[in-house]
Amino acid sequence: MVFEESDFKIFDVTSLAGRMTLIKDVIDPKFEQSAATILPILNKNWQQWYAHVAKHLRRTTYAPDNTWVAFAPNKRGYKMMPHFELGIWADHVYFYLAVEENMKPKETTVIVDKMMLVSDMVAKLPREFVLSVDHMVNVSTPLTLPTYDVAVQRFSDTKHSEVLIGIKLLLGDKHFKTATDLSQITDALALLLPIYNKLK
Numbered sequence: 001m002v003f004e005e006s007d008f009k010i011f012d013v014t015s016l017a018g019r020m021t022l023i024k025d026v027i028d029p030k031f032e033q034s035a036a037t038i039l040p041i042l043n044k045n046w047q048q049w050y051a052h053v054a055k056h057l058r059r060t061t062y063a064p065d066n067t068w069v070a071f072a073p074n075k076r077g078y079k080m081m082p083h084f085e086l087g088i089w090a091d092h093v094y095f096y097l098a099v100e101e102n103m104k105p106k107e108t109t110v111i112v113d114k115m116m117l118v119s120d121m122v123a124k125l126p127r128e129f130v131l132s133v134d135h136m137v138n139v140s141t142p143l144t145l146p147t148y149d150v151a152v153q154r155f156s157d158t159k160h161s162e163v164l165i166g167i168k169l170l171l172g173d174k175h176f177k178t179a180t181d182l183s184q185i186t187d188a189l190a191l192l193l194p195i196y197n198k199l200k
Contacts, residue, residue, distance in 0.1 A: 011090035096166035
């Protein structure tokens with residue numbers, strides 16, 4: 001794993017300036033390092049993908065509780081389309097296939113129909129996969145077909161809602177101590193790519 005247990009200590013710093021400095025100096029280079037592995041995999045599907053490292057430019061008072069790099073086949077942005085997101089909270093690293101609220105309302109019907117069509121594929125993902133309905137809140141649940149269906153319906157009906165599926169690597173996981181590769185992330189990407197290809 002590119003990330004180390006010491007990386008989580010940035011969240012012990014409470015000031016906006018202090019934490020942002022650590023994010024820029026410690027975490028963002030690791031996102032760039034991760035992108036060097038992930039982008040060549042994504043570019044194999046004949047699309048040009050780009051890495052978008054979160055800048056948190058709108059933060060003026062409170063330090064961000066998480067930070068991330070998003071991957072999308074659009075140089076200008078990623079929130080308006082299905083994309084992949086690698087991020088870190090104070091207690092875990094995550095990798096998600098994300099459909100966020102910025103696609104609404106214009107694309108709501110289209111993307112909801114597509115998310116419903118991939119339900120069978122989602123149901124076949126490994127048991128350790130999780131579901132989140134907001135990339136800005138540190139809450140997730142086990143990914144099952146019923147929880148996924150509820151999240152998709154909520155996305156359809158509720159303005160502030162999202163659907164993110166993928167993996168979490170918890171602080172204390174052995175990979176933060178022994179591994180130096182991104183195998184767990186790339187393995188998850190391989191499983192999520194067929195679903196992405198149906199959503200795009």
